[in-house]
Amino acid sequence: METAKHGTAPGLAGGLRSFLGGRWVVIFLVLEIVYFSFTSKGFADFNSVQILLFYGTQVFLLAVAELFVIITGGIDLSVGYILGFASIVSIKIVNALVVAGLPVPAAIALGAVATLIVGLVPGLVNGWLVAWLKVPPFIATFSMLGVCHGVSELVINGVYALGMPQMAADIGNGYILYKAPHLPFVFFTPPQVARRTPVLELIPNIVIVAAIVIAIFAFVLARTRFGRHIYALGGSMDAAVRAGIPTKRRILQVYALSSFLASLAGVTYSFMYVSGKADAGASLLLDAIAAVMIGGASMFGGSGTVGRTMIGALILAVLDLGLRMAGVPTFNKYILVGVILVLAVIVERYLPEAQLSISEERK
Amino acid sequence: MKKSPFILAILMIALVAMPGFSQAKLKVLFMPGVADPFYFTMEKGIRAAAAKAGVDLSVAEYPKAWGPEYQVPILQAAVARQRPDLLLIAPTSTDALKAPLKAIYDKGTEIITVDTFIGDGDYSKASDYSFPLSYIGSDNELGGRQMAEHLAKLVGETGKVFCEATNPDASSVQGRVKGFTAGVAEYPNMTLAGVEWCQDVQQKAQEQTLAALQKNKDIVGIFGTNVFSAQGAYQAVVNAGLTGAVKICSWDATLELIGALKKGQVDLVLAQKPGEMGSLAIEWGVKYLKDNSVQVPKKIIPGFEFFTRENVNDPAMQQFIYQ
Numbered sequence: 001m002e003t004a005k006h007g008t009a010p011g012l013a014g015g016l017r018s019f020l021g022g023r024w025v026v027i028f029l030v031l032e033i034v035y036f037s038f039t040s041k042g043f044a045d046f047n048s049v050q051i052l053l054f055y056g057t058q059v060f061l062l063a064v065a066e067l068f069v070i071i072t073g074g075i076d077l078s079v080g081y082i083l084g085f086a087s088i089v090s091i092k093i094v095n096a097l098v099v100a101g102l103p104v105p106a107a108i109a110l111g112a113v114a115t116l117i118v119g120l121v122p123g124l125v126n127g128w129l130v131a132w133l134k135v136p137p138f139i140a141t142f143s144m145l146g147v148c149h150g151v152s153e154l155v156i157n158g159v160y161a162l163g164m165p166q167m168a169a170d171i172g173n174g175y176i177l178y179k180a181p182h183l184p185f186v187f188f189t190p191p192q193v194a195r196r197t198p199v200l201e202l203i204p205n206i207v208i209v210a211a212i213v214i215a216i217f218a219f220v221l222a223r224t225r226f227g228r229h230i231y232a233l234g235g236s237m238d239a240a241v242r243a244g245i246p247t248k249r250r251i252l253q254v255y256a257l258s259s260f261l262a263s264l265a266g267v268t269y270s271f272m273y274v275s276g277k278a279d280a281g282a283s284l285l286l287d288a289i290a291a292v293m294i295g296g297a298s299m300f301g302g303s304g305t306v307g308r309t310m311i312g313a314l315i316l317a318v319l320d321l322g323l324r325m326a327g328v329p330t331f332n333k334y335i336l337v338g339v340i341l342v343l344a345v346i347v348e349r350y351l352p353e354a355q356l357s358i359s360e361e362r363k
Numbered sequence: 364m365k366k367s368p369f370i371l372a373i374l375m376i377a378l379v380a381m382p383g384f385s386q387a388k389l390k391v392l393f394m395p396g397v398a399d400p401f402y403f404t405m406e407k408g409i410r411a412a413a414a415k416a417g418v419d420l421s422v423a424e425y426p427k428a429w430g431p432e433y434q435v436p437i438l439q440a441a442v443a444r445q446r447p448d449l450l451l452i453a454p455t456s457t458d459a460l461k462a463p464l465k466a467i468y469d470k471g472t473e474i475i476t477v478d479t480f481i482g483d484g485d486y487s488k489a490s491d492y493s494f495p496l497s498y499i500g501s502d503n504e505l506g507g508r509q510m511a512e513h514l515a516k517l518v519g520e521t522g523k524v525f526c527e528a529t530n531p532d533a534s535s536v537q538g539r540v541k542g543f544t545a546g547v548a549e550y551p552n553m554t555l556a557g558v559e560w561c562q563d564v565q566q567k568a569q570e571q572t573l574a575a576l577q578k579n580k581d582i583v584g585i586f587g588t589n590v591f592s593a594q595g596a597y598q599a600v601v602n603a604g605l606t607g608a609v610k611i612c613s614w615d616a617t618l619e620l621i622g623a624l625k626k627g628q629v630d631l632v633l634a635q636k637p638g639e640m641g642s643l644a645i646e647w648g649v650k651y652l653k654d655n656s657v658q659v660p661k662k663i664i665p666g667f668e669f670f671t672r673e674n675v676n677d678p679a680m681q682q683f684i685y686q
């Protein structure tokens with residue numbers, strides 16, 4: 001999208017370089033998919049795509065959260081434990097509302113919304129620490145990681161939050177569309193058919209929610225003044241201040257958004273697994289950061305897009321599922337992710353066209 | 364420009380997708396709960412029985428940690444790959460596994476839960492989790508109760524005891540703690556000083572036990588409810604220099620715990636029969652798949668063996684050690 005207009009390096013080699021620079025992640029993803037389609041039994045199937053997106057949801061959301069922060073030149077280490085915190089809070093609130101006599105659907109909806117509001121708090125604190133008190137993002141969010149972990153464990157006494165109504169599981173594990181043979185398409189409710197009837201299930205509910213939210217964030221980043229401010233902040237803080245951008249407020253907002261996305265991921269967790277625990281997202285932080293890096297964003301800020309970050313996240317998700325379906329232990333994934341990450345940084349350095357960002361395009 | 368690779372990728376998948384052909388050989392999938400010696404031993408039992416029955420067995424990747432977020436994605440990938448006729452699974456959560464397993468069942472796979480179960484484990488009465496063929500595992504509540512009796516004997520039926528447990532949403536552990544609590548309550552001079560949950564992290568079990576020993580200096584006995592909690596608990600007692608003074612009953616006969624028993628660091632080891640659970644699951648599952656009119660018992664309980672210092676070197680007992 002942004003690549004075509006830049007034609008700086010002349011000649012065939014330069015053309016190839018600029019072509020690869022802009023697209024290598026996409027090419028890599030396609031190669032990966034082709035490879036697993038031939039080597040992993042059952043991988044090349046629509047069902048696999050749905051599994052991949054469904055179990056990747058939390059990483060997708062956390063990757064977008066991380067991207068916003070990384071564009072400003074910061075980092076948010078707390079997202080994994082904010083996810084865990086939100087998974088617990090959502091169950092506690094929904095349970096309390098059910099006990100208070102609210103009908104289950106209302107309790108679930110209200111509980112989810114309330115969780116997203118509560119989930120803003122860690123981000124607001126992070127943002128305040130970074131913007132006003134000048135605490136380095138690494139330290140501020142690392143501390144928040146600890147606080148969220150501790151508070152979560154206190155709320156649940158070091159065990160699990162349980163007792164989410166069955167309806168939440170039905171939503172969390174349900175699909176938008178169902179189609180049974182000889183029956184019309186139905187929304188949201190699985191058709192009552194005999195066992196073994198092949199029912200076509202289309203798009204998990206959670207995936208659609210995540211996709212809509214991510215699309216909104218992509219729009220905000222690419223097309224609004226707010227998005228341009230964020231790139232400007234990461235590009236040069238001094239320039240941003242001179243340009244009259246309310247830098248402190250923007251940083252606060254970015255950390256709040258990050259926290260919001262992590263909380264949304266936490267709500268999806270509690271709907272999928274009808275349980276909540278402090279370390280529910282602990283293992284996802286590194287995947288989220290890796291997705292942003294593979295997507296070509298610079299750790300120093302100022303670059304990166306939602307689309308490329310999603311491709312980075314997809315590369316990881318395809319790797320996970322592909323290896324599993326090939327029957328290869330996913331420990332191999334760690335090695336591959338490490339290699340891909342280094343590759344991403346090298347490509348970014350030597351193929352200048354890879355460093356594209358909206359901000360540069362608009363200069 | 365940016366969207367086209369996505370569409371391309373999806374198109375390619377659609378193109379390459381081929382309809383699966385059903386094979387004559389029955390396909391069986393084993394989905395363990397977590398990487399530990401208990402499930403490794405179960406796998407051995409399953410492999411032996413599967414070879415005997417002539418079924419096509421695959422074993423899913425062992426989850427690195429205990430929890431639905433680790434187990435369910437592996438399960439889904441393995442099911443999508445193999446489309447098994449029979450699934451043997453140790454569900455890592457009584458609640459979280461209901462929906463995914465129901466979906467797999469609806470597509471035509473028969474399910475037997477081994478070691479742990481979903482819901483309350485009673486598949487004999489109709490409910491939203493009564494679809495598995497059977498639960499094959501220990502009577503954990505009975506085991507917990509028997510542990511309380513053994514521990515009571517070891518400590519002379521008086522004093523404070525402590526329970527180091529693992530995961531409160533795993534059915535097996537819930538049963539053990541419940542049985543142990545009820546068992547201790549039957550001795551008027553004994554009290555339960557506390558229950559801690561290490562969530563299958565041995566280091567955590569060690570720290571929690573150490574803290575409990577600090578807080579209650581008069582603890583005379585400890586029950587460790589599985590591999591990790593028992594191993595962490597006895598190490599804490601060893602480190603505190605209380606070996607012998609604090610009696611330890613541990614659940615699960617790993618080589619490490621049997622070794623500790625021989626050294627006098629542990630006083631009693633309960634062995635479940637994971638191998639037998641696995642082979643029974645294959646036998647009943649295959650029997651049912653070959654003839655759907657077979658009545659599979661909804662609960663199959665292989666029983667326990669108890670290792671003490673007296674019988675630990677007994678040749679007949681060696682088969683019950685997990686390895």
